[in-house]
Amino acid sequence: MSDRFLTPVNFINIINQSSHIAIIAIGMTFVLLIAGIDLSVGANMYVSAAVLGVYLGWLPPLAAFPVVAVLG
Structure with a gap:
């Protein structure tokens, strides 16, 4: 593992690159929880x-x- 992997800059990059997937996943979680299943x-x-x-x-x-x- 690189010494730059566990740095704040890398965590910010990971959050920036995966934020759109996280927003969709949160929305899908609510859809599944209220039993309006649409995958x-x-x-x-x-x-x-x-x-x-x-x-x-x-x-x-x-x-x-x-x-x-x-x-x-």
């Missing part, structure tokens, strides 16, 4: 990101974002 949120997020990546190659960003928002 497709993560898959929908990644499919929407992939579709956005494809559309950004063909369309300008202002046209691609609404298309993906409607699909998502």
Whole structure:
């Protein structure tokens, strides 16, 4: 293990890089706790990101974002 692994800077980097996953996980936890089970949120997020990546190659960003928002 590197001597820089357990540093405050590394912990901040880990938190910054995983915050979006943590927000989705907290939301999914509440959904599962109230028995409104819907496990497709993560898959929908990644499919929407992939579709956005494809559309950004063909369309300008202002046209691609609404298309993906409607699909998502």
